[in-house]
Amino acid sequence: MARLSDASLDDLRARRPVADVAGRWVSLRRSGGKLIGPCPICSDDRQSRTAGRFEVDGERWVCAVCCDGGDVIRLVEKVQGLDFRAAVAWLGGAEVLDPEEERRRQEERERKRARRERAAAIFREKERERLFRLWQGAxxxxxxxxxxxxxxxxxxxxxxxxxxxxxxxxxxxxxxxxxxxxxxxxxxxxxxxxxxxxxxxxxxxxxxxxxxxxxxxxxxxxxxxxxxxxxxxxxxxxxxxxxxRGGHIHLAGPFGPDARPTRIIRGEGIETVLSVRKALVAQGADLGATVFQSSVDLGNLGGLHAGTVPHPTLTQVDRAGRARPVLVPGPMPDMSQPGIPVHDSVTDLVQLGDGDSERFLTECALKRGAARYAREGRTIRNAWAPAGADFNDLLEGVAG
Ligand SMILES: [Zn+2]
Known part of the structure; x- marks a missing residue:
């Protein structure tokens, strides 16, 4: 097969919208300016009407659990277990176009894309302002x-x-x-x-x-x-x-880009982090320079990954009926994408692993965080709640 030109691939992407292709496997619903729903790669319940880990925004998709994303070709690669060329063929193949037609279609796609991106940016900013007013009025x-x-x-x-x-x-x-x-x-x-x-x-x-x-x-x-x-x-x-994405919830301690904390204690859930803070307060710890923050979700703990790895036990059945390991976000961070900021002054980063999140996914997220934030003079430690319990359950056990 001849080399596929960028224009013919763009043309394929425009002909096979990612939302339509994903819609063959999972039921998506509108949310804000995007479509959300279960993930065709990693969700067990593909018809779930509550799942929101998978998002389609224009020509791109992203999954908060896979910590993966891309265009429609990548989606087909991941779901069907195909390589790039096989995924292109699965989508109906890229047409070979004469240069004139190629340029015409290219320009048309650029116009449409620019219009869509402008509309999406306006929508996002309006939603951000609406949410900020809600926050201020709370x-x-x-x-x-x-x-x-x-x-x-x-x-x-x-x-x-x-x-x-x-x-x-x-x-x-x-x-x-x-x-x-x-x-x-x-x-x-x-x-x-x-x-x-x-x-x-x-x-x-x-x-x-x-x-x-x-x-x-x-x-x-x-x-x-x-x-x-x-x-x-x-x-x-x-x-x-x-x-x-790349966001966090600040719960206590010095705040802002100019603050000079020396320690950050970071976990996935608000309740988890508050549990650890309560235990430290009860011990009389000096917390004046300690930041407590939630990473909002597991993916944010380590930020975007630079490659997937096979899960040691989870498998899925591919087209040929063979069980293959599920690919999950690996331990290496994609440093080109910003994560939650960590101040230069921080010498101690404590990452909390919840025992009730999937163990391997959590381990990979913590490793990504450790690699992302490593620097000389900084210690990065992981603290684990026992399997099946998060820190809040532990605290309740102690209190009861
Ligand atoms: Zn997924």
Missing amino acids: TPIRGTAAEEYLRLRGLEPPPEGRLRAAREMPYFHGEEPDPRRPGKMRQRVIYTGPAMLAGIIGPDWRFAGLHITWVDPSRPKGKALIVDPETGEVLKVKKVRGSK
Whole structure:
């Protein structure tokens, strides 16, 4: 086969939109300016209506669990276990075009792409501003249902107002016809109730989004019960709006690009990190120069990876009926992509591994973090909660 020109590959990508191709395997739904849903590579439940790890934005896809992403060709490579040329053939093959036609199509694609990117950038910035107003309008956490939720988990709200509360937070799920715009759909609100809010700080230190936990202190663990009205499925009570890539939630300690902390204690979940902070406070530790932060998700703990590795035990069946190891984000970081910033002054980075997250994925994320943030004079340590428990469960065990 002749070398495929960039233009003919772009043409293939335009003819086989990633959303349509992914839609053969998983059910995607609209969320903000993107499509989200289960991941055709790593999700067990491909019809799940709650999964949001997989996102399609224009011609690109990304999975927060695989920590992988790319164009439609890469998606087919990963899902079908094919090499590049086989994936191109699977998609129907790239046409060989005469140079004139190639240029014409190229220009048309560029125009469309530029228009789409402008629209997406405007949408993202509007959503960011909307979320920032929500954050600014939220109440301090003291005396709210969100504080009760933390206390039910044996935790205390962090100082300095890093977590806030909303009394009536809408929970969007699925779509419904928009009465004001005939023929159009809008996001559907299926629940409204009190929530704990945390601001997500982007890799550039700007406000990037909002982490939301719906709470109900009348329930045993304080989490709201939110049920899909159609399927009866119990939905996750935590959501992120806006952008979370390379983002973190600052919970306590010196803050901002100009701060000079000496230690960062970083874990995936807000509750996990607050549990460790509580234990250290109880021991009388000097925490004046210690930052406590959540990485929002597991992928962010180590940032984007520079290559996948086979999972030691998980397998999936390929087209030929052979069991092959599932490829997961490996231990090497992609240093061209920004991660959560770590100050030059930090000499001690403590990464928390939750025992209730998948062990191998977590180990790879911690190794990526260790490689990403390594420098002379800095120690990077991992602290593990025992298998099957996160730090918050441990603390509750001690308290009980
Ligand atoms: Zn995935």
